[in-house]
Amino acid sequence: MPAFKSVPMPTFYDCQRCTACCRWPGQVRINDAEISAMAGHLGMAESDFIERFTRIRPDRRGLSLRDKENGECAFLDGENCRVQPAKPQQCRDFPNLWRFDGFESKCQAKAIEIEDEEEYRRRIVAATGREPFSRG
Numbered sequence: 258m259p260a261f262k263s264v265p266m267p268t269f270y271d272c273q274r275c276t277a278c279c280r281w282p283g284q285v286r287i288n289d290a291e292i293s294a295m296a297g298h299l300g301m302a303e304s305d306f307i308e309r310f311t312r313i314r315p316d317r318r319g320l321s322l323r324d325k326e327n328g329e330c331a332f333l334d335g336e337n338c339r340v341q342p343a344k345p346q347q348c349r350d351f352p353n354l355w356r357f358d359g360f361e362s363k364c365q366a367k368a369i370e371i372e373d374e375e376e377y378r379r380r381i382v383a384a385t386g387r388e389p390f391s392r393g
């Protein structure tokens with residue numbers, strides 16, 4: 258009978274709010290629910306929000322947030338995000354639920370090894386609002 262090996266917990270990355278991910282080139286993809294949440298947070302009509310803060314994505318399949326002229330996200334305000342409580346899922350998920358090779362050289366999130374599955378789950382839900390082991 259084969260021996261079962263326990264699967265190690267993934268590393269949890271604790272964001273240090275360095276704001277690098279709000280400044281590097283790219284796009285923050287947003288959907289209708291996120292537009293609604295951000296517009297509501299800013300006290301704006303959704304149509305005004307779309308006109309002022311969004312652009313068509315390069316693949317033309319939806320909207321993303323606009324950048325400032327210096328390339329930062331439109332909502333980066335010093336070291337803060339102006340839509341923090343309503344920020345898009347893409348922002349919340351990085352770097353725990355998506356990341357790219359070599360991200361550690363640009364992101365200052367602290368890598369924490371957690372043995373306990375429930376503790377790992379609790380941290381992921383707190384950071385992203387999503388369950389870590391579900392698909393989609």
Ligand code: SF4
Binds near residue numbers: 334338
């Ligand atoms: S929405 Fe907020 S968290 Fe996301 S890139 Fe912009 S400033 Fe950063």
Ligand code: SF4
Binds near residue numbers: 271273275277365
């Ligand atoms: S996720 Fe990483 S790059 Fe983004 S603010 Fe947190 S520590 Fe910085």
